[in-house]
Amino acid sequence: MNVIIIGKIKDTFVQELKSRVIETFDSLISDWGIIAKLKPAKSAYDSERNQYNASDLLKFAKNEMKNHERKKFLILTDVDLYSSELNFVFGQADCPGSFAIVSLHRLNPIFYDQNNDEELFLLRATKEVVHEIGHTFGLGHCTDPKCVMSFSNSILAVDQKKKLLCGDCREKLGI
Template sequence: MPPPPSIGLVPLGSVDQKILRHLKTTLPGILPVSVQLLKARPIPLHTYHIVREQHNSTQLLEYLAQDLPPGMFKVLGVTGVDLYIPILTYVFGEAQIGGDVALISLYRLSQELDGRLAPPHVFWPRIVKSGLHELGHTCNLKHCRQPDCIMQFSGSLEKLDQKNPHFCDYCRIMLNDYLEQQGITNVSER
């Protein structure tokens, strides 16, 4: 049986190792992948918007995609800075649909609804769910309208907290189709 495909975890800027290790151990329990911690990369200055005091998520994704580590099925960037895309006030993360790279920001995920720091039992599921959601996009999955699916759009922390870290039946089938198209066989959700 071939080894599961690898997801490369790339910290962008300074990211707490505990968070990265949590993702490394949790993601393979949900997706048929192994996770490798890769070397941290600095955040390029040109992605910073001085007026918005945020980083352009699309530009950061392009930066990640420019220098892909070899042998990785997908790359998930993790950053502590706040992200935006030009038309939206902020985003929790972004991914290239059907592409190689995805990105999540810990900035808003680490906050409670009232602005205080979120406790670990709230914060850690959020990073796993955000990571799964964005990785789902890299596997060609769009936003899903099935309740309780990880690919459902969540525009607020409240909605993100309500979701479970699972793909619905439809998304799992489409995910498997995608993986098979990529030559990754004998996969099923664990």
């Protein structure tokens, strides 16, 4: 997994996230490393919303990595994302495909005026990274609300699901 950082994210956070994500995908992800640190594309920013368009940031990263030979890319960002259909998104991915983006912005308990809780922050980030990487492997949204592949339209939905794939989703991936 080629990791692209857009914004300011601590390397230690990324390393802790790595170990948690790799254990979920067994042999599907064996390598993980930061290959680029980029500033957010100004062209993706919507000043009226004070957010970045997730699709535009994905396009930006794809363009930056167009000469890179590796197959899977995870973009981690600290900026707030939205899509044309939703007022915010935790992430977005090509399904199936090579690129996924996850915003840590709304996953941090501090965003909700809660105490800084690094473990909760990492758990939420793990769930959303696993979810978006699952899309790159062709998994759609799961109807099991506890499965990490279920759709999350709120932080409560993120907190209620597990960090693991359900049996059906694991079977679809052959793991």
